[in-house]
Amino acid sequence: MTGPTFTAASIDTQVVERLIATQFPAWSHLKVRPIEPGGWDNRTFRLGNDMTVRLPSAARYVGQVEKEHRWLPRLAPQLPLPIPAPLAKGRPAEGFPWPWSVYRWQPGETLSASTVDDVNQLARDLSRFLRALMQADAIGGPLPGEHNFHRGGPPGFYEEETRHALARLEGQIDTAAAHAAWEAALAAPFEDAPVWFHGDIAWGNLLVEDGRLSAVIDFGTSGVGDPACDLAIAWTFFDGESREVFRDGMALDRGAWARGRGWTLWKALIVVAGMTGASTDERVKQRAVIDAVLEDHHRFG
Known part of the structure; x- marks a missing residue:
């Protein structure tokens, strides 16, 4: 999945399960299931009942990961409605070439x-x-x-x-x-x-x-x-x-x-x-x- 052979279609539940197991083993027992529609810039998966995993679908979206982790916690207290809450940032591994994120699940x-x-x-x-x-x-x-x-x-x-x-x-x-x-x-x-x-x-x-x-x-x-x-x-x-x-x-x-x-x-x-x-x-x-x-x-x- 690395290099030019990687495509957005390669992002599936198995990839997410491996990433979680190796980088956040405390969550490895939680069920991973895709969310439909899964998004265009990112692929999104439910992690247990209270979290989501988002992975950039192409290199051009990678810069958004660090931006959201840095700025969303600062913006949230200033806004009248909930916004995504980053919980953890993953690193490239298991064939997935970019950083990725775990967020708190937002109902609705x-x-x-x-x-x-x-x-x-x-x-x-x-x-x-x-x-x-x-x-x-x-x-x-x-x-x-x-x-x-x-x-x-x-x-x-x-x-x-x-x-x-x-x-x-x-x-x-x-x-x-x-x-x-x-x-x-x-x-x-x-x-x-x-x-x-x-x-x-x-x-x-x-x-x-x-x-x-x-x-x-x-x-x-x-x-x-x-x-x-x-x-x-x-x-x-x-x-x-x-x-x-x-x-x-x-x-x-x-x-x-x-x-x-x-x-x-x-x-x-x-x-x-x-x-x-x-x-x-x-x-x-x-x-x-x-x-x-x-x-x-x-x-x-």
């Missing part, structure tokens, strides 16, 4: 239209969490870079990909409107003090219990910079009144929303243009996201 179901009782309340709770995250002590925090795929920086980092996607989608979407929304994002630079952001506020990283938002997980793309990338859920999940509740709760300026539309548009465009290997269902969903972003730009841009 992933967010969906069926698991949340009141979408407007979700918008209020999530905006409250993100505002608290933005107000957390950011001194010395990780700046945008390869560790988080440059989230928190300007969306223009993905200018080439965006232009390529737009060219491929000519005649399939309103590319003139998409160009305008993208240009508006580039024309609104972030000029405030850097703040903490999550970097991937999506349904799979939001947990719900008893119909309410109960935890926020997976801080692998987090960092300190521009929080506009955390606005994507305004168009990927919220709609109508709930989007406006979220907008009001975030209390960010017009430029932040322009950049948020830019980040969201970039991701949706490359998916719909077939540049990511996403499924047909995901491409259909992202096509609706493009429409929502462009409508929002027409209203507020």
